[in-house]
Amino acid sequence: MATEVNTAVTTTLTASARSDMNGTTDRHGSGISALLTGDSCRQPPGRLVPAIDRNRCEGKGDCVVVCPYGVFEIGVLAREDRTGLRLVGKLKGMAHGWRQAFTPNAQACRACGHCVTACPERAITLVRAGHNGRQDASTAVD
Ligand code: SF4
Numbered sequence: 001m002a003t004e005v006n007t008a009v010t011t012t013l014t015a016s017a018r019s020d021m022n023g024t025t026d027r028h029g030s031g032i033s034a035l036l037t038g039d040s041c042r043q044p045p046g047r048l049v050p051a052i053d054r055n056r057c058e059g060k061g062d063c064v065v066v067c068p069y070g071v072f073e074i075g076v077l078a079r080e081d082r083t084g085l086r087l088v089g090k091l092k093g094m095a096h097g098w099r100q101a102f103t104p105n106a107q108a109c110r111a112c113g114h115c116v117t118a119c120p121e122r123a124i125t126l127v128r129a130g131h132n133g134r135q136d137a138s139t140a141v142d
Helices: 007-022 032-037 062-066 087-095 114-118
Strands: 003-005 048-053 073-077 099-102 124-128
Touching (some): 114 124
Antiparallel strands (some): 003 073, 048 124, 073 099
């Protein structure tokens, strides 16, 4: 999949969110330290990987923050990957500058599920590596 990754956005977003969590505005509850260290991840790397529903993702970056293994980056959905979206996906994409989450380091996933829980748009599911989510063209395993 062609992806224009904006690493500056990722870096800024991650630093900001981690700063929030170190202060008094922990958005994910008291277990965040365990989440960030990966203590609850028990699967071997790469057996399961996150699939991102392109009709739901708004690129908010909570997955980038909570993943202990650096699986995610925020980037811009390529033009050729926008055409198969439903109307709601296209409207969301336009509203958010087509920013979405991508998984350039999917093989490092340990299937803890923290990203699934953290995503406010419920856009992430874990699937077997090599399987394209719900067979939906707009659900990509990057
Ligand atoms: S399940 Fe999500 S948070 Fe956990 S290792 Fe995999 S990608 Fe990262």
